[in-house]
Amino acid sequence: MKPMQVLLLALLGILTCVAQTRTPVPAAPAQRTPAPSSPPVTDEAQIRELYDNWAKAFRAHDVEGIMAVYAPGKTLVAYDVVPPLQYVGREAYRKDYEEFLAQYQGPIEVEYRDLRIIADDRVAFVHALERMSGTLKNGQKLDFWLRATSGLQKIHSKWLIVHDHISVPANFETGKAVLDLKP
Amino acid sequence: MKPMQVLLLALLGILTCVAQTRTPVPAAPAQRTPAPSSPPVTDEAQIRELYDNWAKAFRAHDVEGIMAVYAPGKTLVAYDVVPPLQYVGREAYRKDYEEFLAQYQGPIEVEYRDLRIIADDRVAFVHALERMSGTLKNGQKLDFWLRATSGLQKIHSKWLIVHDHISVPANFETGKAVLDLKP
Numbered sequence: 148m149k150p151m152q153v154l155l156l157a158l159l160g161i162l163t164c165v166a167q168t169r170t171p172v173p174a175a176p177a178q179r180t181p182a183p184s185s186p187p188v189t190d191e192a193q194i195r196e197l198y199d200n201w202a203k204a205f206r207a208h209d210v211e212g213i214m215a216v217y218a219p220g221k222t223l224v225a226y227d228v229v230p231p232l233q234y235v236g237r238e239a240y241r242k243d244y245e246e247f248l249a250q251y252q253g254p255i256e257v258e259y260r261d262l263r264i265i266a267d268d269r270v271a272f273v274h275a276l277e278r279m280s281g282t283l284k285n286g287q288k289l290d291f292w293l294r295a296t297s298g299l300q301k302i303h304s305k306w307l308i309v310h311d312h313i314s315v316p317a318n319f320e321t322g323k324a325v326l327d328l329k330p
Numbered sequence: 331m332k333p334m335q336v337l338l339l340a341l342l343g344i345l346t347c348v349a350q351t352r353t354p355v356p357a358a359p360a361q362r363t364p365a366p367s368s369p370p371v372t373d374e375a376q377i378r379e380l381y382d383n384w385a386k387a388f389r390a391h392d393v394e395g396i397m398a399v400y401a402p403g404k405t406l407v408a409y410d411v412v413p414p415l416q417y418v419g420r421e422a423y424r425k426d427y428e429e430f431l432a433q434y435q436g437p438i439e440v441e442y443r444d445l446r447i448i449a450d451d452r453v454a455f456v457h458a459l460e461r462m463s464g465t466l467k468n469g470q471k472l473d474f475w476l477r478a479t480s481g482l483q484k485i486h487s488k489w490l491i492v493h494d495h496i497s498v499p500a501n502f503e504t505g506k507a508v509l510d511l512k513p
Contacts, residue, residue, distance in 0.1 A: 232459055316412055318507070
């Protein structure tokens with residue numbers, strides 16, 4: 148689902164406290180003349196931008212924008228917070244998003260906590276705790292924390308998500324999904 | 331080629347037969363002269379071996395063997411199928427394993443389905459559907475499918491898991507964790 152989606156809005160706010168494994172992107176220098184060449188954008192910065200784009204699209208119920216961060220065809224395999232066990236392929240996951248978004252009225256807010264990006268040149272993964280809050284069409288307000296993990300590959304020089312895993316913990320004694328946890 | 335080398339090559343062939351995203355290791359060529367050196371073991375093969383080692387240790391309730399596949403200290407962050415939202419650090423996750431294993435009598439069987447390994451030189455992730463079956467100490471038999479995702483880093487030339495995400499889906503209408511799904 149969707150939960151995964153959550154990632155980005157908050158990203159902007161938490162960029163400075165995110166756990167990183169590489170050097171942070173330097174702030175853009177204030178200058179009057181155009182730079183002769185732009186500094187190289189790190190893989191982490193590109194991945195953060197991808198998550199930012201996702202969050203903006205998610206907040207706006209923009210399914211095309213959401214799907215722009217995902218790999219094509221059957222490359223994409225997602226484990227969403229809701230059944231089934233897995234969504235194989237882009238079209239199945241898009242349908243999952245559409246069904247999720249259709250339940251909500253207005254924007255769906257996303258907040259990240261403890262986000263970590265670990266990237267090599269062509270393979271990366273990201274994980275974060277993710278707060279999702281919004282209002283269902285029946286008026287009920289939902290506000291809960293998920294766990295989100297994504298696997299990414301650089302495909303034709305562009306980072307894309309090939310795997311999502313979104314969940315809440317389960318209590319095996321009661322059989323309940325646990326939706327009231329806070330980090 | 332020495333019998334031992336042939337055996338090793340055959341083993342490699344078997345290991346790499348499983349779901350892979352890179353080129354499989356070629357089958358051992360039939361040749362009369364001894365190979366000058368053993369072929370390199372692929373990152374996927376090393377990661378697959380790590381997963382197999384984990385399953386053997388898990389089956390045997392061998393906590394030391396289980397923890398041997400994980401990164402040291404606070405590098406390890408795990409989202410387990412049970413609360414809390416996250417386990418930060420190796421010691422917290424070890425305790426989680428000890429508590430889980432203490433509930434079972436006899437071996438706990440693990441079966442993987444649709445396992446995929448995506449690896450670069452220093453960063454990798456793995457995901458699979460995972461069937462877990464065993465008998466609780468009160469005699470109750472459990473047999474259910476999980477979703478498992480791991481993020482790995484090559485640390486001092488050795489692949490180690492730095493992130494686990496284990497879950498079952500949740501039904502938001504009933505509030506239940508969904509334990510009866512099959513792939």
